[in-house]
Amino acid sequence: MRTDRSPPEPLARGVRGLLILGGTTEGYALAEALSERSDLRVVSSLAGRTEQPRRPCGESRIGGFGGIPGLIDYLRAQRLDAVIDATHPFAATMGWNAAAACDALGLPLLRLERPAWQPQPGDDWQQIDDWPAAVAALQRSGARRVLLAVGRQELAPFAALDAVSFLIRAVSAPRPLPAFKDARVLLARGPFTLVDERALLADERIDTIVCKNSGGAATAAKLRAARELGVRVIMRQRAPRPPTTLATDVQAALAWLDTNVSKPSD
Ligand SMILES: NC(=O)c1ccc[n+]([C@@H]2O[C@H](COP(=O)([O-])OP(=O)(O)OC[C@H]3O[C@@H](n4cnc5c(N)ncnc54)[C@H](OP(=O)(O)O)[C@@H]3O)[C@@H](O)[C@H]2O)c1
Structure with missing residues (x-):
């Protein structure tokens, strides 16, 4: 696992850095889907609320960044190129911080969020x-x-x-x-x-x-x-989130990455 203080590895030419804000089924699944990609350095981030969190595939870090300024510093220091916010639909703060930090740095941001449940006939x-x-x-x-x-x-x-x-x-x-x-x-x-x-x-x-x-x-x-x-x-109900490109499943997030960040090299 990488800590915040670890210096970033020098990236090979053409390799892009991605931060996944995780702690959800989708965050784990995305990290797993990207684990073989040689064109991406993927860092998964967990808040650290759970006592013994399951580790995502690949590189990961645990703990808050220190608000928007801390996240900006982290993204800069780690030379990351894009962020996917896969936090839980009820994580109220992290998505706003990610939107503000990506806006400040001009980085592409995707929200990966599973659709809300809808009431069915017969529900009360x-x-x-x-x-x-x-x-x-x-x-x-x-x-x-x-x-x-x-x-x-x-x-x-x-x-x-x-x-x-x-x-x-x-x-x-x-x-x-x-x-x-x-x-x-x-x-x-x-x-x-x-x-x-x-x-x-x-x-x-x-x-x-x-x-x-x-x-x-x-x-x-x-x-x-x-x-x-x-x-x-x-x-x-879910609270409003920042207006960000939305993917509702991992496949859509992979397609967004290919268009906006990096394509797998064959
Ligand atoms: N709320 C829920 O119902 C729920 C359910 C299942 C899982 N979770 C997961 O648990 C985590 C915390 O939930 P929350 O409701 O406290 O979220 P939150 O209100 O959005 O976040 C509070 C603070 O926790 C830190 N943080 C949150 N997610 C982080 C991440 N992935 N990596 C690093 N730091 C993170 C940030 O601290 P700094 O400002 O210091 O950066 C953030 O400002 C989220 O990652 C979420 O996916 C939440």
Whole structure:
């Protein structure tokens, strides 16, 4: 793994440098797809939130850059030529920082983001913009047994709801767990199957799911199970992002690279 302080390797003639802002399925898949490319030096960057993060294929670094100025310095020091922002749809800051830094340096930037889930016939969704609105929606609906799948760092607003029994599903343990009156933590990492999601909702007598519109296949089964079982879904919508060229899958990102950054040499 490369640290920020490592000097960049001298690049062979024609080789271009790419920074992938990752931490997502798409970021890992893109790094893997580019691992054999001799025309690109690819550095994947992770925020470092997870205790033992899976390492992306190839070169990687971990930790924040220090805001927009830090990212500009990093891109300059590492002599990188392009950025692909593959951060999670709910990573609220990094995309704006990448847009500002690329704008300042005149570098091409691509946003790689999986499409949002769309409600289907039979769904009972309420789409909200923030967690206070989700809390209000839970109060209004009289929810009693809630599957809370919002990420371990975003639980606090829900602890005010004394009349609700929460099942908190998270990849790693919330530390500290906010002072809920009635909450249990279920540690689990997707992908989740429809069979398992159906069983979880039924066994736990869940009446409402609160989640983010992350999109993607790994955590979509809960929505189908909710539709089948008549479980209400309170779905947080994605926040606006900077206007950037968008690719919705890795193939589209590879095509963008070939047009805008570097072509594979055969
Ligand atoms: N939010 C979610 O629901 C969620 C879910 C799954 C995965 N993730 C992943 O977890 C990471 C952190 O999420 P977040 O919500 O805290 O994001 P965020 O609000 O966009 O980022 C906060 C700060 O974390 C640093 N950072 C974020 N992504 C980084 C990356 N890929 N490489 C280096 N530094 C990064 C940056 O620090 P500096 O300003 O110091 O550069 C950024 O300003 C993201 O990379 C995201 O892909 C987030």
